[in-house]
Every structure is written in structure tokens, then in C-alpha cells.
Amino acid sequence: MTSLLNQLNPSIKAFTVILLVCLLTFVFDPFTPLVYCLFTILLTFVCGKIAWKRYMLYFLIIILLSVGMLWTTLAFADEPNRPHDTMEILFWDIPKEDVTVALALTLRMLAFASLSFMFIFTTNMVHFILSLMQQCKLSPKLAYGVLAGYRFLPLMKDELNQIRAAHQIRGVRRANGIKESIQQYKRYAIPLLAGAIRKAERTAVAMESKGFSGERQRTFYRTFTVKWQDWTFLVGMLLLFFIIIMISIKLGYFSWYKGQF
Amino acid sequence: MNNWKLKEIIVMSVLSVVFGIVYLAFLPIGKILVSFMGPIGYDFIFGIWFIVSIIAAYIIRKPGAAFLSETIAATVEMLLGNAMGPIIIITGIIQGLGAEAAFALTKWKRYSLWVLMLAGVGAAIFSFVWGYFRSGYAALSTPYILGMLCIRMISGAIISGLLGKAISDSLAKTGVLSSFALGKQIRKERSAS
Numbered sequence: 390m391t392s393l394l395n396q397l398n399p400s401i402k403a404f405t406v407i408l409l410v411c412l413l414t415f416v417f418d419p420f421t422p423l424v425y426c427l428f429t430i431l432l433t434f435v436c437g438k439i440a441w442k443r444y445m446l447y448f449l450i451i452i453l454l455s456v457g458m459l460w461t462t463l464a465f466a467d468e469p470n471r472p473h474d475t476m477e478i479l480f481w482d483i484p485k486e487d488v489t490v491a492l493a494l495t496l497r498m499l500a501f502a503s504l505s506f507m508f509i510f511t512t513n514m515v516h517f518i519l520s521l522m523q524q525c526k527l528s529p530k531l532a533y534g535v536l537a538g539y540r541f542l543p544l545m546k547d548e549l550n551q552i553r554a555a556h557q558i559r560g561v562r563r564a565n566g567i568k569e570s571i572q573q574y575k576r577y578a579i580p581l582l583a584g585a586i587r588k589a590e591r592t593a594v595a596m597e598s599k600g601f602s603g604e605r606q607r608t609f610y611r612t613f614t615v616k617w618q619d620w621t622f623l624v625g626m627l628l629l630f631f632i633i634i635m636i637s638i639k640l641g642y643f644s645w646y647k648g649q650f
Numbered sequence: 651m652n653n654w655k656l657k658e659i660i661v662m663s664v665l666s667v668v669f670g671i672v673y674l675a676f677l678p679i680g681k682i683l684v685s686f687m688g689p690i691g692y693d694f695i696f697g698i699w700f701i702v703s704i705i706a707a708y709i710i711r712k713p714g715a716a717f718l719s720e721t722i723a724a725t726v727e728m729l730l731g732n733a734m735g736p737i738i739i740i741t742g743i744i745q746g747l748g749a750e751a752a753f754a755l756t757k758w759k760r761y762s763l764w765v766l767m768l769a770g771v772g773a774a775i776f777s778f779v780w781g782y783f784r785s786g787y788a789a790l791s792t793p794y795i796l797g798m799l800c801i802r803m804i805s806g807a808i809i810s811g812l813l814g815k816a817i818s819d820s821l822a823k824t825g826v827l828s829s830f831a832l833g834k835q836i837r838k839e840r841s842a843s
Binding site: 403406457461462494508534537545580582583586590592593596597603 | 718
């Protein structure tokens with residue numbers, strides 16, 4: 390098992406995934422997204438170093454959701470063009486066209502998910518933002534602002550526990566019923582947000598007093614570059630997509646999204 | 651970005667991160683509604699997913715606040731594990747643009763309740779057009795699609811506009827926003843009356 394995917398440039402990886410998701414949006418048959426999805430999962434397993442158990446769990450959730458989506462698309466489908474061309478699933482006559490559309494949509498969602506997971510599970514959040522700053526010219530003010538905000542998350546969890554304890558010690562009783570629990574949410578949310586805003590202000594002052602000017606001309610401790618591997622990945626993923634489309638045209642499955650439904 | 655103060659940027663980022671989590675937390679609620687009612691289930695609570703653009707724009711009152719905050723919130727949502735992945739950034743960008751469009755109409759000068767509700771509706775319309783192409787709403791029947799759009803617009807106006815304003819106002823009452831546009835306006839109103 391290698392960690393090739395983990396070492397790719399995060400910006401290029403994100404760009405590849407977004408590009409492919411956009412391309413997949415135009416495909417409207419069940420075969421192409423299914424094959425692409427399987428290849429992406431295979432690639433993630435072979436070339437990525439990831440948390441397997443979490444990956445499986447996430448995918449399981451997605452599969453459950455897509456079954457729900459399959460059902461809703463079938464149940465609320467538009468009038469088909471050829472209503473008499475039906476097939477029977479569990480004693481239920483459904484127009485064949487609707488089944489194809491529903492399957493296409495569902496498998497497309499699975500293909501999107503496999504691409505996204507390939508990105509999320511092999512990318513470090515801090516590296517991604519640093520790379521966005523270095524490759525995509527994201528403003529350092531914004532980038533470091535987001536990093537600071539992200540860092541607040543674990544702190545806010547502690548703070549929530551503190552607020553809860555403070556309420557308890559002063560004898561605020563547990564909420565009963567919907568109205569009281571809404572009030573309780575408000576009692577927690579406003580102090581939590583207010584505390585976060587205060588902390589954000591202090592962080593900004595601290596950053597400025599240490600000489601952070603937000604200028605684009607700056608140096609980085611960790612530098613990210615685009616290497617030939619990154620371009621190979623981008624081109625390879627695109628090639629794979631087009632090869633699968635070719636195969637699917639050959640087999641007669643393929644159809645573009647032509648706004649037909 | 652140059653006329654933004656650093657503290658405004660960080661406060662906006664913190665709000666975005668917090669609401670990125672709220673967005674993620676509301677997804678399963680949406681899923682439950684959807685499994686009862688079909689795709690329309692999401693639309694009842696869709697307004698929650700625009701709320702940070704309204705809050706950030708109302709507090710900071712600078713061009714781009716609505717757009718940037720929604721985009722960051724979507725990015726955070728993705729990084730924390732939304733199944734839609736990087737595509738959700740595009741969704742966030744589009745929703746943010748919808749809210750920003752409403753503020754742009756007033757040249758970023760007016761932040762009354764109506765403008766905030768309009769921003770919610772704007773985000774709803776933009777997100778609907780995007781959803782139409784991406785999630786294949788086209789496969790659904792026309793009256794159903796129209797129903798979805800109407801409910802989403804109402805949800806945008808009420809949940810993101812009304813609730814967003816209420817949250818920001820209660821935050822301003824605590825005094826933490828005194829150096830931001832919203833806090834300054836409230837202080838001015840108080841000294842005038």
C-alpha cells in the first residue's frame with residue numbers, strides 16, 4: 390500500500406475532483422458512473438493511505454442514502470415518454486424509463502461520493518489551505534483567518550461543556566418539551582458565539598501585534614509545489630473518464646444529459 | 651479584501667466554521683424529512699443552509715461578506731466529511747452569490763429585515779437553479795418542482811432572514827459586536843433616542 394494520493398498537491402487534487410464531478414453531471418446513464426465509481430474506489434484503496442474503517446462507515450451511510458434517493462425518484466417521477474414500456478419490481482409496475490433515470494441519478498451520486506472521499510480521506514485540511522494560498526493565490530488574510538477559525542472548534546467544545554456546567558451549578562433545570570429545549574439551545578448558542586467572537590478579536594490583535602500584515606509577498610515554513618505527478622494524476626483521471634465513456638458508447642449504454650426529463 | 655480589517659475576517663471565518671458544523675448537523679434532519687415526504691423534505695428547512703451569509707453580512711456589512719462566509723462554511727462542511735465533497739464548495743459559492751445579489755441590489759447600504767429576507771429568498775432561488783441541474787430535479791413532475799421552489803423561498807426568508815437577524819441582534823445585545831458595523835449602528839440608535 391502506497392501513499393501516492395496523500396502526497397499529491399492538494400489544490401490539483403481538489404481541482405481534479407471538481408472537474409470530474411462537473412463532467413459526470415453531463416452523463417445520464419447508469420453504466421458510466423457505476424464503472425467510474427468502482428475505479429475510483431479501487432484507486433483509493435491501492436494508492437491511498439486512509440482510515441479504512443471510517444471510509445467504510447461513510448460509504449455505508451452513502452449507500453443507504455442513495456437507496457432512499459432511488460425510492461423517492463421512482464415514487465415522484467415525471468410522466469414518462471413511453472408509459473407502456475414497463476418492468477416489474479416486487480409486484481410493482483414501473484416504467485422502464487423511470488428506472489433508468491433513477492438508477493442514473495443514484496449511481497451518479499455514488500460516483501460523486503467516491504471522488505469526494507478520495508479527496509477528503511487523503512488530504513490534510515491545513516495542507517489544503519496552505520496549498521490554496523500558494524497555488525491559487527488565496528489571500529493570506531482570509532486563509533489564516535480560516536485556519537484560526539478552524540482551530541477554535543475544539544476550544545468551543547470545551548466552552549460548551551463549561552457553559553453547561555455553569556448553568557447546572559446555578560440550578561437551571563434540564564429542558565422538558567420542545568419549547569424549553571429551544572430556549573435551552575438559545576441559552577447555549579448565544580454565549581458560545583459571543584465567546585467565539587471575543588476570542589476571534591483577541592486572535593486578530595495577537596496576529597497583528599506579531600507582525601502579520603496579510604501581504605501576498607510572504608514566505609512559508611511549509612511550501613507546496615506542483616510536480617509532474619500531479620499533472621499525471623489530473624490527466625490520468627480524465628483519460629479514465631473518457632475511456633469508460635468510449636466503452637459505454639461501444640456497449641450502447643451511453644447517454645448524455647440532454648435535458649430530456 | 652484590502653478594506654477588511656483582520657478582526658472582521660477572523661470573526662467571519664469563526665462564524666463560518668461554527669455554522670459549517672450547524673449545516674452538517676442539519677443534514678440528517680433533512681434526510682429524515684426527505685424519507686417521509688420525498689425530495690421536498692429538504693426545502694422546509696433549506697433556509698438553515700443560507701443563514702451564515704445573512705448573519706455575516708448583517709454584522710460586518712461589507713461587500714463580499716455573504717458570499718465569502720457561505721463559501722467558507724461549505725468548505726468546512728466538506729472537510730468535516732460531507733458526502734457531496736468538493737462539489738459542495740460550488741453549492742456554497744452559488745448560495746452565497748444568491749444572498750450577495752440581494753445586498754448588491756441595495757448597494758450594500760441597507761440592512762433592514764426586508765433586505766435580509768430578500769437575501770434568503772435570493773439564495774433559495776440560486777440554489778434551486780443549481781439543484782435543478784445537479785440533483786436531477788428535472789426527473790420530477792412540474793407541480794412538485796414548483797412546490798419545492800416556493801417552500802424553499804419561504805424557508806429562506808423565514809429561517810435565514812428572520813432567524814439570522816434574531817441571532818445577530820441577540821449577539822449584539824451582549825456587547826461583543828461593539829467594534830463591528832452592527833454594534834456601532836445599535837450604539838448610534840441608542841444615543842439618538
